[in-house]
Structure formats: structure tokens, C-alpha cells
Amino acid sequence: MIEPNELLTLLLGCCVAIFLAANLRRLRETVGGELLLAYAALLAGWAFGVAEGFFLGVLLNLLEHVCYAASALFLLSHCIRRDDETA
Amino acid sequence: MISLIDSVELAASLLALCCVLILHRHAPGPRAIKVLILCILVQNTVHGAGNVLEWSGISDLLDPVSDNLKTLSPALWGSLFYLLLRRKAEKDLKLSRQRFQDLVESTPDIVWEADRQLRYTYVSPRIEALLGRPPATLLGESPLAFMAEDERQRVEPLLADLIEGTGSVSSLELAVVNLDGHQRIIETSAVPYYDDNGGHLGFRGILRDITSRKNNEQELARYRLHLEREIAARTENLQRQTESLEAEIQLRRQTEQALLVNENRYRTLFTSSQDAILILKDDRISACNPKAEQLFGRDGHSLLGQSIPCLSPASQPDGRKSLTLWQGHANLALAGDAQIFNWSAARTDGSVIDSEISLQRFSMDGVFHLQAIVRDISLRKRLVAEMLKTQKLESTAILAGGIAHDFNNLLTGIVGNISLAKMSLDPDQPAFRHLEKTEQVSMRAKNLTRQLLTFAKGGKPVTRPASIAGLVEDTARFLLAGSAVSFRMEAGENLWTVCVDEGQISQVIQNLTTNALQAMGGAGTLTIRIGNVDAGPASLPVLPPGRYVHIEVQDSGNGIPPEIIDKVFDPFFSGKGQGSGLGLSVAFSVIRNHGGAISVESPPGMGTIFHIHLPAVDEEPETAAPENAPDRAPGRGRIMVMDDEETVREVAANMLEFLGYTPFSVADGAEAVRLYQQEMHGPSPFSAVIMDLTIPGGMGGLEALRHLRAIDAGIVSIVSSGYANDPILAEFREHGFSGMLSKPYLLQDLARVLSTLLPA
Numbered sequence: 001m002i003e004p005n006e007l008l009t010l011l012l013g014c015c016v017a018i019f020l021a022a023n024l025r026r027l028r029e030t031v032g033g034e035l036l037l038a039y040a041a042l043l044a045g046w047a048f049g050v051a052e053g054f055f056l057g058v059l060l061n062l063l064e065h066v067c068y069a070a071s072a073l074f075l076l077s078h079c080i081r082r083d084d085e086t087a
Numbered sequence: 088m089i090s091l092i093d094s095v096e097l098a099a100s101l102l103a104l105c106c107v108l109i110l111h112r113h114a115p116g117p118r119a120i121k122v123l124i125l126c127i128l129v130q131n132t133v134h135g136a137g138n139v140l141e142w143s144g145i146s147d148l149l150d151p152v153s154d155n156l157k158t159l160s161p162a163l164w165g166s167l168f169y170l171l172l173r174r175k176a177e178k179d180l181k182l183s184r185q186r187f188q189d190l191v192e193s194t195p196d197i198v199w200e201a202d203r204q205l206r207y208t209y210v211s212p213r214i215e216a217l218l219g220r221p222p223a224t225l226l227g228e229s230p231l232a233f234m235a236e237d238e239r240q241r242v243e244p245l246l247a248d249l250i251e252g253t254g255s256v257s258s259l260e261l262a263v264v265n266l267d268g269h270q271r272i273i274e275t276s277a278v279p280y281y282d283d284n285g286g287h288l289g290f291r292g293i294l295r296d297i298t299s300r301k302n303n304e305q306e307l308a309r310y311r312l313h314l315e316r317e318i319a320a321r322t323e324n325l326q327r328q329t330e331s332l333e334a335e336i337q338l339r340r341q342t343e344q345a346l347l348v349n350e351n352r353y354r355t356l357f358t359s360s361q362d363a364i365l366i367l368k369d370d371r372i373s374a375c376n377p378k379a380e381q382l383f384g385r386d387g388h389s390l391l392g393q394s395i396p397c398l399s400p401a402s403q404p405d406g407r408k409s410l411t412l413w414q415g416h417a418n419l420a421l422a423g424d425a426q427i428f429n430w431s432a433a434r435t436d437g438s439v440i441d442s443e444i445s446l447q448r449f450s451m452d453g454v455f456h457l458q459a460i461v462r463d464i465s466l467r468k469r470l471v472a473e474m475l476k477t478q479k480l481e482s483t484a485i486l487a488g489g490i491a492h493d494f495n496n497l498l499t500g501i502v503g504n505i506s507l508a509k510m511s512l513d514p515d516q517p518a519f520r521h522l523e524k525t526e527q528v529s530m531r532a533k534n535l536t537r538q539l540l541t542f543a544k545g546g547k548p549v550t551r552p553a554s555i556a557g558l559v560e561d562t563a564r565f566l567l568a569g570s571a572v573s574f575r576m577e578a579g580e581n582l583w584t585v586c587v588d589e590g591q592i593s594q595v596i597q598n599l600t601t602n603a604l605q606a607m608g609g610a611g612t613l614t615i616r617i618g619n620v621d622a623g624p625a626s627l628p629v630l631p632p633g634r635y636v637h638i639e640v641q642d643s644g645n646g647i648p649p650e651i652i653d654k655v656f657d658p659f660f661s662g663k664g665q666g667s668g669l670g671l672s673v674a675f676s677v678i679r680n681h682g683g684a685i686s687v688e689s690p691p692g693m694g695t696i697f698h699i700h701l702p703a704v705d706e707e708p709e710t711a712a713p714e715n716a717p718d719r720a721p722g723r724g725r726i727m728v729m730d731d732e733e734t735v736r737e738v739a740a741n742m743l744e745f746l747g748y749t750p751f752s753v754a755d756g757a758e759a760v761r762l763y764q765q766e767m768h769g770p771s772p773f774s775a776v777i778m779d780l781t782i783p784g785g786m787g788g789l790e791a792l793r794h795l796r797a798i799d800a801g802i803v804s805i806v807s808s809g810y811a812n813d814p815i816l817a818e819f820r821e822h823g824f825s826g827m828l829s830k831p832y833l834l835q836d837l838a839r840v841l842s843t844l845l846p847a
Contacts, residue, residue, distance in 0.1 A: 003154075005154055005155075005157070005158045006157075006159055009157055009158050009160060009161060012161030012162060012165075013160075013161040013164075015161070015165070016161050016164055016165040016168065019168065019169075020168060021166060023168075023172055026172060026175060027107045027168065027171070027172065029175070030171050030172065030174070030175040031171050036755070037766075039164050039168075042160065042164070044088070052526075062092070065092040065093055065096070065138070066092055068131075068134065068135070069093070069095040069096040069099065069135075071091045071096075071101035071131070072095070072096040072097075072100045072103070072131050072135065073095070073099045075099065075100070075103050075127070075128065075131065076099040076100070076102050076103040076106070078103075079103040079106040079107055079124075079128075080103075080106055
């Protein structure tokens, strides 16, 4: 079953992803790879969250949480590393 | 499992929050980014905490909050990324500005920006070094504000054009005055710039201080001018030096040419000199000319290194040692006293060279050398001897001529009286025969005086072109007729013609033949050879080169001893002890008067050989016309006899009277002229005049004839002289006389001449 807010989140997330893709070269010079990976994992988690309502609910739910955890870890890594560019 | 994963998410989020909040990670970053990071971390923390609490079954209160925050999550992340990109762009812009600022301020040129009225809106800081003013004080000022009045007047129209035309300028040079009042030269460019809509905003450009460059350019220009002047001066100097060098080269060429000409000239003089020239160094021959080789009979190499005494006999003719004598001359010459002396040198064949040496020193390469000019004077010695002999002959001839003249006058008296005496005697009488013998002896005496006169200078030959062979042969044969001497005549063909007095040449041959007859003792062979000789420069010592007819008279006698052979032509010298001693002297005189030469040689066993050379002429021989003997007839008329000798006057008068004439005698030419003029218009004018040629102290016959011919152009005049060979007698017609009588003359001679000249 599809949660409307999850779908909305995914759509917004995809819009941001398109924005990132358009400025990916400049972002790679400015933002650390961890931050992009964190967002990518988060976007994947959102995608799994929407998809679990249709098939493989348990597995995709698990992957959704793994992606969230990975995103959190990438973000932690970003924060631990003192990245002047990001700053 | 999921709870564990969510726990990890929660723990990581919390840990990240701690890092940001406690450890101040991202401290330097902008606040908005920091807030967004915190929001994302809070959202993650809430999401993890909600899940943990939900799975642990403690509470699900956080789910709605978590879901709402989750919905905001993309916006947070998008904002975060946007801010990061914007910050990146601002940072790049800042870096770019800083870069251009650094470039502008670090460049030595001045960058400026002005509005549309060309008032400065920006000037780079280096303007202060140029004008002494900070850039801020220039803002709003026009460039004209920093110029002097005259420069401003010059530049203002240009700037006005720039403002009006909104065009651009490049490399515009301006003179500005800085704060210290010093003028600086700048070069500027200006280009307009526009906004995004194309609106003209103003001008930008670059100023450059070119004062140093200008000063350098001026300095360079001055230096260039200086260099150009230096170059011009040096070029002019070089030109002068080149001209000088060219002139020197030309002079040297001319000098070399002159030296070459001189060298050739002196080399020619040296090599072609007719005297031997020797260069002596340290008394040894170091150079010699070809004549020296010829003179000494050696080649040049064998002469080099020799000394003159080595080329000479041990002693000189005066008995002194050659070496001692030479050293004396050489020392004096080396001391500067030039020496000229006679020297006898020797050839390799032992023959002696009579020479005259001129010895003088000269300096070459700082060393004194001796120059010896050796002249062969053998020929000169012979010529001197010949000249002495000739002078002796001439003096003797003068004496002989005078004696012969006087003797002829005396003989005239003797012969004339004998002729008259004979006429008065019967030929059968003994006295007639005695007189006849006396007359013959007198005629021999006449021949003697004739030879004396021929020997003397007065015997000038009356020459005509003739072929000599016949004359010579006839004379010799006539004399040899009846003798036991055989005669051989060898005459070459096509003999050249000679110009001779046949009588005198006949006398020469007669004398030589007589001499040969006496030398051979009446028996032997006389050979006469006649041929042509084309003599070269040195063939005949006493004669010039040319064509000659050579007569060779050779007898088969004992010859002439060498000790007297040089004296045979001396007058009154006789090697035979008989004769007058005049024969060869007369022959010598005759041949010399003909321009020829006579010489004698007596090779052992070949008798005596006389050589006569007579110059040949290109004319054809003439044939003498025989004279017809005039008929004798009794004379009539008055005849004047002019002679200084009384005996001659008397005899002539008697002979004339005997011949039928009326004689009248005078002793002087002047008196003869006076009487002739006096009697010329009288009843008995003179029919003829017989005049002596020479009247001592009075008017002679030749001068008297001139006066007489002035009186009577048709006068019959007869010249008479004791100088039987006088040229006037030989050519009496050329001198105006009608006839000639050579003293002594016989009655028949007088009758023949008068009968020829006077009408019967």
C-alpha cells in the first residue's frame, strides 16, 4: 500500500537528484563524496519504502532501513572528516 | 534485525550531531549550511529514534513527527546542495576578483577606467608612482587636469574626438605633470566598454610611463646621431686614408715601374756594355757582365770568386808584381780615391790583354764594393801608334812638299835650258847626247819630286769611278816585262767599282811591284789578288765597316824581318839599302788619301804580302777619253809669264821666244794684272798669261786670275806650279784656268799647251 507522504518524499527527492545530476561536476569539486553517497542512500531508502508497498515488502523494508542506516553512516563520516570545501 | 539497523542509524545520527555541536565540525562554514546539516541530522535522529522505539515496542509517538520530517528531508537536502553550490560560486568569484586585482596591481602599467566624459572612476595604485597622487584623489578627474597648458591644447581635441566618436585610441603619447612639477611622458590606450544592453558606460585603458623609454630613445637618438657623426668622421677619415693609400699605391706602382725601367736600363747597360764590368767584394769578383767573359775568355762562373791578379800575368809590363800593384790600386780605391790605370790581363790561352781599368768604390748594403771597368785598349794602342805614324808622315810630307816645289822650280830652269840648248845643237854632236842624258836624269829627278809631292798632302787625287783590276794588271805587267819574275793575277768576278785617281793608284802598284822585284832579286813569282770584302765592325781596325775592294800583292821573296816591318811605311826608310825610301810612304799616302788603308804582313816562308783596301762605290766605272796630241805650229802673240823665280821667268821667256811668241815676264800677280789691263786696249794686248800658282809674299796665280777675268772674261790663262799634284792643277778648269803646265816642263809641253789654247 502506498503511503502518500512517502511518494511525495520520493518525488521531491528525485527532483533534488535531477538538480544534483545537473550540477554534479561542480558539486564533486565542492561537496565531499560522503555527502553525495549519503543522499544517494537516502534516495534509495525512499525508493525502497515506496516499492515495499507493492512487492517484497519485508526485503525492501529491510533494504529501506539499511539505506537509511548507510545514509546516516555516510553523513557521520562526512561530519567526522573535516571537509573545508563543505564548510 | 531492523531494530538493529535502525539503531545504527540512530547512533550514527546522534554521533554526527555530537560532532557538529560538540566538536564544532563545520565551524568555519556559513550558518545556513550548518543549520541545514543540523536539521538533516536531527531529522535522521528522530527517524532512527522513532523506528527504534517503534520496533522495541516502547512507543510510537515519534512516528508522525518522523514521517513529517521525512517529507521535509528532500527540501533540506536540496537547500543544502543549493547553498553549497552558491557558496562555491561566490568563492570562485572572489578568487577571480582577487586574481584580477593582483594582476592589475602587480603590472607595471596603470589600468584605468573612466566614465563617458573620460573622468576617472578607477585608477590602479601604481598611478601614485607616476603622478605622486593616491588613486583616490584622481577619481572624477579628467586626464587634462594633469597636463601643461600647451599639451592640454594639443590633446584636448583628440580626447573630444574620442568622447564624441566613442572610438578607441592606441599608443597615444601624452605629457603629464606630476605633483613635483616634473613632466612625465605616458603612453595610453582607451577602449569603450558597454553594459549588457549595449549602453556606453565609459572607457578603459592602460597607461604606461614611457619617460625612461623616451629619455632612452632621446639618448639613443643622440647617441645614434653621435655615432652617425663618428661614423661619418671615421668614414671620411677612412676615405682620406683610402685615398692616401691609393695615392701611395699609385706612387709605389709608378716607383716600381720606374725602378723596373731603371733596372732594365742599368741591366742593359751592364750586359750590353762594350767594357768588361766586374763587381769586387773583398777583392773577389762577385758579378761580371758578358763582355768580361768575352774579354777574359772564361765563362761567368769561373770568373766568380777570382781576383784580378789571378787573371793577370805575374808581372806587369813595367816589371812590377801584379799582386802588389793591384793591392795598391785597390786600397786607394777603397779609400775613396778612384783609380784609372793601364793593366795587362791574361786570357786562359795565355794571350795578354792590354786594358785600362777604372776602379772605384761604391756602397751596397752598407759594405764597400769595388767596381772595375776593364776596357780593352789593344785596338786603341794600335790606333795611337798608327796616328803617331801618320803625324810623322804628315810632318815629313810638308817638308818634302816644300823641297819638291823648290826643286821643281830649279828643275824647270835646268830642263828648259837643256831643251833650248838641244834645239841649238846638231843631234850628232857629242854635246847633244850629253845634254840628252842630262835631260833624262833631270826627268828622273822630276819623277822623284813628283813622288815627294804625291807623298805630301798636296797630292789630292782626282778620282773617277773605275774598275781597278785592269789598271793594276796593266801596271804590274808593264813593270815586270822583260824580268824573270812570273806574274799571276787572280781577280774575282763582279768586282765592285772604286773611285780612284788612276795615275796615283798606278803609281802605288808601280811602287809595290818595284819593291817586290827588288825583294825577289829579279826572280820569283808576284801574285796579285783582287776581290770584294764586306767588312764588319771589327774586321778592319783602321777603317769603318763597309764594302771594300781588297788588293793583295804578294811576292816570293825572303819577307821583311819583324823588327823593321813597322817602319816600312816611314819616309826615306829602306830595308834594301837601295832606292829613295819613298815608294811605300807614297803608297801609304795615296791609299790614305783615297779613304782606304794599306798594311803589310810577312808570314814566315810566304814572302811579303801587302793588303790594300779601297772603298767601293755604287757607280758604274767611267772610261777615260784619250787626249789627242795637238799639232805643233809656230806661235804668235804676246805671252806674259808671271813667276817669282827669276830662273823660271828667263827659261820660260827663252822657250816662248824660241816658239815664236813675244814673252813678257813679271814677278807678281798684282803687277801682271796691272800690265794686262794696261796693254789690253793697246796695240799689242797679251794673248795668254802663264802664272805661277804660289807667289811668296805676293798675289798668287789664282787670285790674279780672278782679277784678270774681271777685266777680260775671255782671257787665256795657264797655271804653272812646282806642286805638280796640287788639286788646282788637277782641276784647273774648275778654277777658271784654260791650261796647265806642271813644273818642270819641257819645250814640247809648253808648245803643246799653247798651240792647243791659242789660234794658229
